[in-house]
Amino acid sequence: MKKFALTMLLALVVFSASACTLGVDSDGESITIYSERHYDTDQILFDRFEDQTGITVNVIDGDADPLINRLENEGEDTSADVLLIADAGRLHRAKDKNLLQSVESETLSNNIPSNYRDSDNYWFGLTKRARVLVYHPDRVDESALSTYESLSNPEFEGRVVTRTSANIYNQSLMASFIEIMGQDDAKAWAEGLVNNFARQPAGNDRDQAKYVVEGNADIAIMNTYYIGRMMNSSDTFEQEVADTVEVFFPNQETTGTHVNVSAAGVTRYSPNPEAATQFIEFLSNEESQSSFANANYEYPVNEHVEPHDLLKSWGDFKAQDINLSVLGENSQRAAIIMDEVDWR
Amino acid sequence: MLRALKQRTSVFSVISILAALLIVIPMLNILLEIFTPASAAWIHIRENLLRGYIINTVVLIALVAIFSALVGLFSAVMVTRYEFKGRQLLSWFLILPLALPSYIAAYIYADMVSYTGTVGRLLRSINAPFSIDVMNMGGAVFIFVVTLYPYVYMLTRAALSRQSASFSENARILGASPFRTLFTVIIPLLRPAVVAGTLLVVLETLNDYGVVAYFNVRVFSFAIFDAWFRLGDTVAAIRLSGVLMLLVFVVIFIERIIRGKRRYASNVKTKPLERKPLTGAKRFILPGLLWSLMALGFFIPVMQLIYYATMTYQTTLNLELVYLVVNSLTLAITATLLTVFIALMLANYNRTHQSQLKHGLLKITNLGYAIPGAVIAIAVMVFFIDIDHALYPLYQLFDANAPRLILSSSLIMLTFAFVLRFMAIGYNSIESAYDKIGTTYTEAAYSLNASKWKTLWTVDLPLIKQGLVSAMIIVFIDVFKELPLTLILRPTNYDTLASQVYRYAREEMLQEIAVPSLIMVIISSILIYLLTHSRKKGVPANVRPN
Numbered sequence: 001m002k003k004f005a006l007t008m009l010l011a012l013v014v015f016s017a018s019a020c021t022l023g024v025d026s027d028g029e030s031i032t033i034y035s036e037r038h039y040d041t042d043q044i045l046f047d048r049f050e051d052q053t054g055i056t057v058n059v060i061d062g063d064a065d066p067l068i069n070r071l072e073n074e075g076e077d078t079s080a081d082v083l084l085i086a087d088a089g090r091l092h093r094a095k096d097k098n099l100l101q102s103v104e105s106e107t108l109s110n111n112i113p114s115n116y117r118d119s120d121n122y123w124f125g126l127t128k129r130a131r132v133l134v135y136h137p138d139r140v141d142e143s144a145l146s147t148y149e150s151l152s153n154p155e156f157e158g159r160v161v162t163r164t165s166a167n168i169y170n171q172s173l174m175a176s177f178i179e180i181m182g183q184d185d186a187k188a189w190a191e192g193l194v195n196n197f198a199r200q201p202a203g204n205d206r207d208q209a210k211y212v213v214e215g216n217a218d219i220a221i222m223n224t225y226y227i228g229r230m231m232n233s234s235d236t237f238e239q240e241v242a243d244t245v246e247v248f249f250p251n252q253e254t255t256g257t258h259v260n261v262s263a264a265g266v267t268r269y270s271p272n273p274e275a276a277t278q279f280i281e282f283l284s285n286e287e288s289q290s291s292f293a294n295a296n297y298e299y300p301v302n303e304h305v306e307p308h309d310l311l312k313s314w315g316d317f318k319a320q321d322i323n324l325s326v327l328g329e330n331s332q333r334a335a336i337i338m339d340e341v342d343w344r
Numbered sequence: 345m346l347r348a349l350k351q352r353t354s355v356f357s358v359i360s361i362l363a364a365l366l367i368v369i370p371m372l373n374i375l376l377e378i379f380t381p382a383s384a385a386w387i388h389i390r391e392n393l394l395r396g397y398i399i400n401t402v403v404l405i406a407l408v409a410i411f412s413a414l415v416g417l418f419s420a421v422m423v424t425r426y427e428f429k430g431r432q433l434l435s436w437f438l439i440l441p442l443a444l445p446s447y448i449a450a451y452i453y454a455d456m457v458s459y460t461g462t463v464g465r466l467l468r469s470i471n472a473p474f475s476i477d478v479m480n481m482g483g484a485v486f487i488f489v490v491t492l493y494p495y496v497y498m499l500t501r502a503a504l505s506r507q508s509a510s511f512s513e514n515a516r517i518l519g520a521s522p523f524r525t526l527f528t529v530i531i532p533l534l535r536p537a538v539v540a541g542t543l544l545v546v547l548e549t550l551n552d553y554g555v556v557a558y559f560n561v562r563v564f565s566f567a568i569f570d571a572w573f574r575l576g577d578t579v580a581a582i583r584l585s586g587v588l589m590l591l592v593f594v595v596i597f598i599e600r601i602i603r604g605k606r607r608y609a610s611n612v613k614t615k616p617l618e619r620k621p622l623t624g625a626k627r628f629i630l631p632g633l634l635w636s637l638m639a640l641g642f643f644i645p646v647m648q649l650i651y652y653a654t655m656t657y658q659t660t661l662n663l664e665l666v667y668l669v670v671n672s673l674t675l676a677i678t679a680t681l682l683t684v685f686i687a688l689m690l691a692n693y694n695r696t697h698q699s700q701l702k703h704g705l706l707k708i709t710n711l712g713y714a715i716p717g718a719v720i721a722i723a724v725m726v727f728f729i730d731i732d733h734a735l736y737p738l739y740q741l742f743d744a745n746a747p748r749l750i751l752s753s754s755l756i757m758l759t760f761a762f763v764l765r766f767m768a769i770g771y772n773s774i775e776s777a778y779d780k781i782g783t784t785y786t787e788a789a790y791s792l793n794a795s796k797w798k799t800l801w802t803v804d805l806p807l808i809k810q811g812l813v814s815a816m817i818i819v820f821i822d823v824f825k826e827l828p829l830t831l832i833l834r835p836t837n838y839d840t841l842a843s844q845v846y847r848y849a850r851e852e853m854l855q856e857i858a859v860p861s862l863i864m865v866i867i868s869s870i871l872i873y874l875l876t877h878s879r880k881k882g883v884p885a886n887v888r889p890n
Contacts, residue, residue, distance in 0.1 A: 032836055038847055038851075039851065058836040058837050059836060059837060060834070060835070060836045060838075061847070062831045062832060063573070063831065063850075065572055065573045065576075066718075066721070066831065066832045069572075069578060069722065069725075070725065070832070073722075073725050073726055073729055074749060074752070075729075077729075077732070077747070077748040077749045078749075079747065079749065079753060079836070093576055164560045165574075166557070166560070166566070166570050166574055168573070168574075171574060200480065200560065202479035202480065202558070202559055202560040203454065203479055203558065203559075203560075204558070204852045205852060207454070207479075210458050210459040210460060211459075213459055214458075214459040214464075226852065229852070229853075233853075233855070234655045234656045234659075234853075234856065235655060235854075235855050237459075237460035237461075237465070238460050240460075241459065241460060331574075331576065332384070332385065332575055332576060335574045336388050336392075336575075339388070339392050340392065344560060344562065
């Protein structure tokens with residue numbers, strides 16, 4: 001009993017020690033990032049920022065919506081300076097809730113094309129990803145593919161897979177369609193697409209590619225960077241899957257391929273907005289952008305930076321010409337339509 | 345005597361009432377949101393989705409409850425009633441699946457049967473005309489049953505090893521066949537244990553988000569996150585958890601009605617059940633079933649993890665893991681000690697007081713287990729930010745430039761949330777340990793003028809040590825693998841093993857979860873081993889192998 005009590009006591013001491021040292025920053029300047037991105041390569045970027053500026057970077061990572069909720073609850077007392085999350089729709093939601101502030105920065109205006117940042121400069125896209133069609137070349141002829149819209153045609157019955165409607169990338173895809181074709185047509189399209197599903201949606205993006213190779217389906221709707229990352233997987237069988245499938249950029253003759261961003265904004269009540277702006281500027285510079293591009297197969301937003309060779313091999317493509325804020329404006333409507341057509 | 349007890353134990357009641365208030369206030373805070381006007385999102389959920397959520401949830405918990413009750417009961421009866429080779433080993437091995445979080449099992453099984461997985465490739469190589477798909481309701485039931493049945497197994501085995509042989513002997517004397525004795529005497533007497541275990545399984549299932557989100561099984565925990573993330577409506581999410589709590593109460597209420605006025609306590613102190621050797625083909629088939637169960641719930645997933653680890657250890661096995669292990673361990677130990685301490689106070693309060701207040705209090709403090717982790721997280725965060733605002737003048741006394749949010753940006757917030765969430769498990773284990781010893785020893789100590797604390801420390805604690813230790817280990821393992829609270833409430837730059845697993849899984853880097861997952865499984869397994877093997881120090885009949 002005594003030994004046990006002693007062990008427990010020791011654990012308590014260690015715990016209190018770690019708890020006390022936690023929130024204590026060094027005397028130097030620091031910023032706090034609420035981040036949804038937490039690839040190991042992102043941490044390398046954060047470290048590089050620290051080295052170059054002497055500003056310490058503290059991170060809380062987690063899912064985007066709980067982070068937004070935390071910002072909301074903390075209000076003006078938050079210690080967060082930067083919100084760094086994927087999906088323009090969510091950033092728009094944060095802006096709507098008055099959690100971000102407008103930033104005037106010539107560097108950011110130069111580095112980031114205007115359609116990939118908020119029109120009032122509340123958030124700035126840092127990396128792009130295209131939502132493309134991935135198909136099995138033995139079973140689908142490239143000439144049969146044209147648009148997202150065509151996927152709801154009868155010829156693709158039982159041949160299409162994608163993730164669930166709970167997935168934010170599908171929700172934003174739907175939101176972009178509401179903008180482009182109007183609510184009624186978007187709903188009719190979704191209805192046709194759901195009828196053509198090869199299976200009840202489940203799993204993640206990589207699973208969709210596997211369904212295609214397995215023969216469960218012929219075409220998957222998924223994000224570009226997953227193909228790159230599967231090619232780089234620690235599992236050689238996943239690499240084979242990625243090598244087998246082909247990528248197709250839909251709507252090239254029409255409205256363009258759906259593109260989304262991961263993006264950052266300075267929080268409304270940031271204790272250190274200058275350093276926060278400096279941090280986002282740093283992420284948009286050519287060095288950081290090329291690191292994003294090469295490590296994670298995302299498209300850099302900075303036009304002076306080349307994408308990864310794999311992405312270049314797919315060629316240039318035409319992206320949807322919409323302001324990404326509409327993804328946020330339409331997100332709830334998109335969710336409701338997807339429920340109505342029973343996209344599960 | 346009772347009155348004397350009452351006065352002496354006031355310290356327990358003070359701590360109990362304080363703890364109960366601390367637990368209730370955040371909940372009230374959040375439940376009040378239910379009375380705000382319905383939003384468009386909520387109307388959409390109510391009109392179009394709620395029915396489906398309720399049906400799916402009822403189907404899922406009914407199937408999981410039935411199968412885990414059967415599996416748990418079967419395995420408990422086997423290891424306590426029959427003698428066969430490997431029985432001693434199995435009697436603690438069967439608890440091991442608790443060390444493997446359901447969400448990790450789900451990732452692993454989905455990957456194994458997928459196109460690139462071990463099983464998927466095997467099926468293809470033998471030209472099997474089918475492939476296995478686990479990403480559906482059936483798959484979810486499978487995952488929950490093989491990872492959670494140990495709750496039923498543990499409680500049922502404990503009850504069986506306490507069951508007196510006289511009941512079944514009487515049945516045999518009256519001419520009942522062994523088969524009939526099993527089904528009409530032994531199993532009915534186990535009902536409270538099986539029900540209590542199954543209830544734990546059901547509550548764990550209701551609380552899971554990882555498995556159902558990955559498999560796209562649309563049950564309540566899915567719905568709550570969906571309302572929050574996809575529809576962007578936290579109030580709708582809270583309303584949904586209100587409905588879920590109602591559902592939980594209905595389940596518990598139905599159980600009460602079925603049980604009616606029957607009581608199961610038995611103080612007959614006679615020789616325990618004797619084990620019969622298995623004969624014939626049964627010698628191989630029945631233990632074989634148990635080993636397969638073990639394989640499904642533990643060995644196969646762990647072997648797969650080891651295989652992943654060989655692929656990824658070069659990038660994931662690093663010094664940072666030491667920091668994660670220290671964080672996970674210290675956090676889990678602190679939360680466990682606090683939870684068990686408060687549970688102990690509550691249990692003491694319970695056995696020495698008789699009042700309506702008491703019953704209400706205990707019910708409320710046990711509520712945490714029925715509320716989804718994400719909702720607790722929101723409630724606790726709002727509560728701590730309020731406290732920080734109230735304490736701000738105090739902070740300023742120490743440091744004029746003090747930040748306003750101190751408690752809510754510290755580990756205290758997360759620890760508190762764990763206590764709230766897992767109080768029920770701690771309390772119920774301790775209460776059942778107290779039930780067994782009654783109050784006579786305590787009363788004797790009081791009548792000899794021993795102080796409350798001295799009595800607790802020198803008389804009560806040694807008597808219930810076994811219950812206390814098993815409470816600690818179950819709470820510890822639960823905190824250790826907990827996800828939503830950890831993710832939402834942890835302070836800056838703070839990570840645990842579970843959050844590291846989640847990070848890789850989120851990025852669809854399944855093979856990379858292996859190293860941190862294995863460390864979690866190993867630590868929890870060691871604890872289970874210790875729990876089941878400390879016989880010398882007088883540890884519990886209810887948990888040790890027999």
